[in-house]
Amino acid sequence: AQPIRIALIPGDGVGGEVLAEALPCLEWARNRGRALETVTFPYGADHYLATGETLPDSAFTDLRDHFDAILFGAVGDPRVPDGRHAEEILLRLRRDLELTVNFRPCPPFLSVARTVDIEVFRENTEGSYCLQGSTEVGRAVDLSVHTEPAVRRLLQAAFARAASLGRPLTLAHKANVLKHGHGLWMRVFEELRAAHPEVNARGMHADALLCALVQDPTPFGLIAADNYLGDLISDLCAAFIGGMGVAPSISFAPHRPHRCAVLAEPVHGSAPDIAGQGLANPVGMLLSTALLFRYLGWEPEAAALETAVSDALAAGAKTRDLGGTLSTAAMGRAIRERFS
Numbered sequence: 001a002q003p004i005r006i007a008l009i010p011g012d013g014v015g016g017e018v019l020a021e022a023l024p025c026l027e028w029a030r031n032r033g034r035a036l037e038t039v040t041f042p043y044g045a046d047h048y049l050a051t052g053e054t055l056p057d058s059a060f061t062d063l064r065d066h067f068d069a070i071l072f073g074a075v076g077d078p079r080v081p082d083g084r085h086a087e088e089i090l091l092r093l094r095r096d097l098e099l100t101v102n103f104r105p106c107p108p109f110l111s112v113a114r115t116v117d118i119e120v121f122r123e124n125t126e127g128s129y130c131l132q133g134s135t136e137v138g139r140a141v142d143l144s145v146h147t148e149p150a151v152r153r154l155l156q157a158a159f160a161r162a163a164s165l166g167r168p169l170t171l172a173h174k175a176n177v178l179k180h181g182h183g184l185w186m187r188v189f190e191e192l193r194a195a196h197p198e199v200n201a202r203g204m205h206a207d208a209l210l211c212a213l214v215q216d217p218t219p220f221g222l223i224a225a226d227n228y229l230g231d232l233i234s235d236l237c238a239a240f241i242g243g244m245g246v247a248p249s250i251s252f253a254p255h256r257p258h259r260c261a262v263l264a265e266p267v268h269g270s271a272p273d274i275a276g277q278g279l280a281n282p283v284g285m286l287l288s289t290a291l292l293f294r295y296l297g298w299e300p301e302a303a304a305l306e307t308a309v310s311d312a313l314a315a316g317a318k319t320r321d322l323g324g325t326l327s328t329a330a331m332g333r334a335i336r337e338r339f340s
């Protein structure tokens with residue numbers, strides 16, 4: 001069989017530090033017989049500041065047409081205050097690869113205080129992230145565009161997952177105010193709800209949802225949301241499982257418009273406040289790698305990596321964000337040494 005081609009984009013700040021801990025896991029999967037090859041791409045703030053290039057079109061088409069998957073660190077750098085490169089690299093990949101579904105699970109084994117088992121389904125390509133707007137004197141506009149195909153794809157993925165797990169599904173919305181955009185969400189949601197009587201599905205105003213989540217996250221199962229609300233909700237949910245350092249995510253195009261239809265990345269950003277000090281927690285990155293293994297059909301490797309993370313944490317291996325003293329590399333080793 002042709003090897004799976006995985007593009008590596010470390011990006012900025014802690015992105016490269018945490019991605020470095022995923023590389024031995026890829027090597028381990030390869031040694032277990034998974035045919036894969038990797039190519040590393042240099043795009044990020046350093047490359048942009050040195051060359052003026054964010055993500056060249058030729059690189060985009062190469063990624064789109066000649067790779068199966070992208071493993072991404074993070075982008076964002078204080079030297080690029082307008083975040084232009086982040087937009088043209090990460091948001092472009094999400095949008096132009098049509099990675100509609102951003103899946104951000106909060107695995108129960110990471111739970112802090114109360115056992116949560118929440119999975120956020122975030123629309124990943126449009127809404128407030130359509131990057132259309134204008135600034136005039138005294139007036140600024142950010143458009144938010146919602147299209148039925150993307151909303152339907154996202155909600156279909158969420159309903160299918162809720163049905164297969166037998167878990168409740170909540171749609172976060174503000175249709176009381178955002179009559180047009182969230183009105184469309186409600187219409188598609190109601191249609192799918194009628195088609196899936198087996199799913200316990202309801203809509204909730206996003207403000208009330210946040211309050212209910214903080215008070216008691218345990219009754220929630222899957223949460224579907226548009227791009228902006230999903231961004232906020234997924235960081236809130238990260239707090240239930242130990243914070244930004246541990247939360248994983250994977251984005252995919254269920255309709256597979258291109259060869260490259262998946263991108264795995266931690267939920268966190270480039271963490272400039274701790275970058276370059278070996279303090280970053282690699283768990284979010286490694287659990288994202290496990291999500292990629294599962295997406296590729298490599299279930300034994302996915303499960304082994306998740307178990308290794310869970311066992312390492314249970315044995316007390318922790319980076320500073322979790323109250324421990326291990327460096328990024330030592331945490332990566334503590335996890336890998338538990339591979340069966």
Ligand code: NAD
Binds near residue numbers: 018077090
């Ligand atoms: P951030 O996620 O980078 O950091 C928020 C807080 O979480 C910081 O205190 C940071 O130290 C901590 N943190 C993040 N990752 C951690 C890890 N692996 N281990 C331990 N602690 C960790 O968010 P921010 O500070 O709002 O943004 C910083 C930059 O990253 C900005 O430029 C932002 O746009 C960008 N960003 C990028 C992505 C991405 O590439 N997917 C995601 C979020 C933010």
Ligand code: IPM
Binds near residue numbers: 076231
């Ligand atoms: C995330 C990040 C990005 C987002 C930023 C870096 C544009 O916060 O992946 O959650 O808002 O989607």
Ligand code: MN
Binds near residue numbers: 232
């Ligand atoms: Mn975010």
